[in-house]
Amino acid sequence: MLLFLFVKHASSFSSYVQADTSCLHWLLQKYFNFWHFLITALFFFSFFSGMELRRDFGSFHVSNVQELLEIPEEQFIPVKFPVDLPTFENYKEQTVPFGKRIRKDHFFLEDQVTFINHGAFGAVLREALETAQAWQTYIERQPLRFFDRELLPQMVNISRRLSKFVGCDATDLVLVTNATTAINCVIRGINFQKGDTIFFLSTTYGAVKKLLKEVSEEKELHLQEVQLVPPVTCKEQIIDLVDSNLKSGTRLAVFDHISSNFPLVMPLKEILPICKKRGVPVLVDGAHALGSQPLDLHSLQPTYYVSNAHKWFCCPKGCAFLYVDKQVKQTVRPLIISHGYGSGFNSEFIWAGYGFMDNSCNYLFIYLNFSSVCLLIIYLSIYLSIYLSIYLSISVFLLSICLSAHIYLFICLFAIYLSICQFSLCLYLSLSIHIYLSIYLKAKVVETVSLHDYTPFLAMHVVLNFWESLGEKVIHRYMKTLLNEAALHLKSVWQTRLAGPLEMFG
Numbered sequence: 087m088l089l090f091l092f093v094k095h096a097s098s099f100s101s102y103v104q105a106d107t108s109c110l111h112w113l114l115q116k117y118f119n120f121w122h123f124l125i126t127a128l129f130f131f132s133f134f135s136g137m138e139l140r141r142d143f144g145s146f147h148v149s150n151v152q153e154l155l156e157i158p159e160e161q162f163i164p165v166k167f168p169v170d171l172p173t174f175e176n177y178k179e180q181t182v183p184f185g186k187r188i189r190k191d192h193f194f195l196e197d198q199v200t201f202i203n204h205g206a207f208g209a210v211l212r213e214a215l216e217t218a219q220a221w222q223t224y225i226e227r228q229p230l231r232f233f234d235r236e237l238l239p240q241m242v243n244i245s246r247r248l249s250k251f252v253g254c255d256a257t258d259l260v261l262v263t264n265a266t267t268a269i270n271c272v273i274r275g276i277n278f279q280k281g282d283t284i285f286f287l288s289t290t291y292g293a294v295k296k297l298l299k300e301v302s303e304e305k306e307l308h309l310q311e312v313q314l315v316p317p318v319t320c321k322e323q324i325i326d327l328v329d330s331n332l333k334s335g336t337r338l339a340v341f342d343h344i345s346s347n348f349p350l351v352m353p354l355k356e357i358l359p360i361c362k363k364r365g366v367p368v369l370v371d372g373a374h375a376l377g378s379q380p381l382d383l384h385s386l387q388p389t390y391y392v393s394n395a396h397k398w399f400c401c402p403k404g405c406a407f408l409y410v411d412k413q414v415k416q417t418v419r420p421l422i423i424s425h426g427y428g429s430g431f432n433s434e435f436i437w438a439g440y441g442f443m444d445n446s447c448n449y450l451f452i453y454l455n456f457s458s459v460c461l462l463i464i465y466l467s468i469y470l471s472i473y474l475s476i477y478l479s480i481s482v483f484l485l486s487i488c489l490s491a492h493i494y495l496f497i498c499l500f501a502i503y504l505s506i507c508q509f510s511l512c513l514y515l516s517l518s519i520h521i522y523l524s525i526y527l528k529a530k531v532v533e534t535v536s537l538h539d540y541t542p543f544l545a546m547h548v549v550l551n552f553w554e555s556l557g558e559k560v561i562h563r564y565m566k567t568l569l570n571e572a573a574l575h576l577k578s579v580w581q582t583r584l585a586g587p588l589e590m591f592g
């Protein structure tokens with residue numbers, strides 16, 4: 087609108103003075119038509135594109151991630167996918183041909199292998215890996231478009247979808263590359279005081295124990311490791327162990343959902359209320375849970391929950407999630423502080439790139455928008471003063487003609503007018519520098535951030551399609567049957583005991 091007025095005003099003024107002098111006409115044509123139009127357009131482009139950046143997605147401005155995650159489900163419009171996502175709709179109408187057929191059609195596994203250890207490293211779903219690769223190819227066709235514009239809305243989209251699958255609010259879940267990273271974020275975020283106690287069972291994953299040891303040495307904490315020795319006769323044995331050993335005032339309790347070398351599902355439904363009653367926050371290491379157990383975090387109510395999607399869920403490698411209870415979200419920070427810092431829990435985790443801009447990127451955009459406003463004010467005042475001086479010159483000129491004298495006065499005023507024009511040219515120059523700087527710095531931010539591969543997260547849509555089409559319950563039932571058969575088979579072949587009752591196996 088303003089641009090329109092400027093242009094309209096400039097051209098009407100030039101036609102008004104056309105009759106007066108051809109020299110003035112030339113000047114006005116030169117300064118007020120082409121340049122005026124161009125610079126005004128550039129100025130407004132720069133100004134509004136600066137504003138656009140604040141509201142749009144970009145590696146350096148992520149506060150709107152939070153807003154998108156908070157949109158109610160019925161109002162949320164998911165972004166489109168630039169790559170094809172397989173749907174597996176055919177499995178909705180037929181009995182799933184588990185076993186060799188599924189392995190052949192949907193996995194890369196060798197024919198002679200019976201792969202049962204998705205717990206160590208999961209075998210990826212064929213279509214998911216192919217989708218991740220399709221994303222990678224797509225990204226490389228225009229990397230800036232993807233990282234700067236498309237990545238974060240896509241990440242929001244998949245976070246929302248996964249949170250529905252595991253039964254929690256999208257704002258309480260972040261995607262991370264693995265369980266170890268997530269556990270580190272939780273442990274390092276807790277404000278432990280000297281002498282605080284961390285409770286855990288002896289079956290806790292080795293790497294987690296090492297982390298606890300390191301933190302306890304650094305912060306002088308007490309580690310309470312309670313021995314859980316197989317065989318377990320019933321789940322009450324574990325519940326009692328926790329009940330009799332966990333003291334209120336314990337700063338943190340850590341439980342595996344399914345421990346790594348001890349294949350029993352922990353009775354979390356019973357353990358967690360005990361911890362809650364004693365005011366003890368709980369970190370559940372569910373590295374093996376997603377895909378092998380139905381998850382409903384709303385009803386389980388852990389303080390922190392971590393799971394890998396690249397084990398039993400069959401996502402491409404480097405895909406996990408961290409859930410954090412709303413009450414303690416402000417304490418959990420990513421290990422790498424980056425552009426999302428200060429913009430909310432999800433924004434802080436969503437971009438793991440780091441580069442020279444760090445916090446200063448905020449200042450860059452404050453600078454860009456502030457300088458845009460300043461330039462607008464200066465520009466308007468100069469603009470008005472030029473017009474005033476022109477009107478004044480013309481008035482004086484007409485007056486001097488009427489009075490048939492004072493031609494020198496006119497020349498003088500005209501010189502003032504010209505100098506103002508020169509000044510406005512300087513302004514145009516500074517404006518150009520401003521535009522150049524903003525474009526250059528914008529490019530620089532993107533150039534210098536370090537990236538990681540986000541495609542495993544994006545390919546999770548395919549894995550979710552697979553699970554939803556085949557049916558989560560159907561898959562779990564099949565896996566459980568297979569697991570029981572395998573356990574009994576090994577028991578008889580190895581002439582050994584089971585580590586616990588079959589119904590606790592996971």
Ligand SMILES: Cc1ncc(COP(=O)(O)O)c(C=O)c1O
Binds near residue numbers: 266
């Ligand atoms: C119980 C448990 N916690 C954590 C982890 C670590 O998972 P990641 O290596 O994906 O971080 C594992 C890995 O096998 C595990 O078994």
